Amino acid sequence: MLLWLSLIAGCTNVAGDVTRTIHPAPSSALDTGTLFSVASEFFTRAGYQCVTRDDPGALRCTRELRDLYIHRTLAEVQIYPGDESGYPHTLVTSRWDEGLVPGEFISNEFTNPDVKAFCEYLRAQALGRCQAINE
Numbered sequence: 001m002l003l004w005l006s007l008i009a010g011c012t013n014v015a016g017d018v019t020r021t022i023h024p025a026p027s028s029a030l031d032t033g034t035l036f037s038v039a040s041e042f043f044t045r046a047g048y049q050c051v052t053r054d055d056p057g058a059l060r061c062t063r064e065l066r067d068l069y070i071h072r073t074l075a076e077v078q079i080y081p082g083d084e085s086g087y088p089h090t091l092v093t094s095r096w097d098e099g100l101v102p103g104e105f106i107s108n109e110f111t112n113p114d115v116k117a118f119c120e121y122l123r124a125q126a127l128g129r130c131q132a133i134n135e
Contacts, residue, residue, distance in 0.1 A: 011097075011098070012096065012097065012098045014094055014095070014096055014097075015094065015095045015097075015110035016092070016093065016094040016095075016110060017093040017094065017095075017110050017111050017112045017115060018111075018132045018133070018134075019090065019091070019132070019133045020090075020091040020092075020115070020119065020130040020131060020132050020133065021082075021088035021089065021090055021091070021130070021131050021133060022035065022079070022088055022089040022090075022091055022119075022122070022128050022129070022130055023088045023128055023129055023130075023131065024127070024128045025126050025127055025128050025129065027126065028126060028127050028128060030127050030128050032081050032089070034127075035079065035089060035127075035128070036052055036059045038122075038125075038127065039059055039061070039077075039079055040052070040059060040061070042118050042121060043061040043063075043077060043114065046063070046114045046117070048061035048062060048063040048075075048077065048114075049061065049062055049063070057081055058078055058079060058080045058081070059078065059079040060076065060077070060078045061076070061077045061078075062074050062075065062076050062077075063075045063114075065095070072097070072098050073095060073096065073097050073098075074095070074096040074098075075093065075094075075095055075112055075114070076093065076094050076095075076096060077091070077092070077093045077112065077114070077115060077118075078091075078092045079091050079092075080092070088131075091115065091119075091130060093110075093112040093115045094110065095110040095112075115130075118130075
């Protein structure tokens with residue numbers, strides 16, 4: 001009976017990448033709307049589905065990394081505005097594992113290469129820069 005319950009119950013595990021802040025370049029006119037537009041376009045090209053949430057005015061992008069019958073993995077990227085001036089924005093990324101694979105078999109380490117590429121894109125386009133929190 002316990003084995004059967006464990007098979008239908010499933011497990012959810014979350015692992016996060018380093019949290020970053022996004023700062024506009026000195027000569028850039030990167031406001032929240034422009035940042036969300038640039039980020040949405042970038043992550044959509046990388047295979048994510050992006051939505052802008054009205055409350056609290058955040059951008060959320062998700063991409064399926066694995067979808068097996070017994071296990072599903074999603075990458076999630078979220079950008080939140082900062083204080084009243086809007087900056088710095090906070091960039092958070094995580095990996096969600098759901099299914100029948102116990103957490104002991106899933107790494108709690110996660111680095112999202114798409115976020116790293118997005119930060120490099122911002123810098124290369126002279127729009128802004130990312131800075132890891134605690135750096």
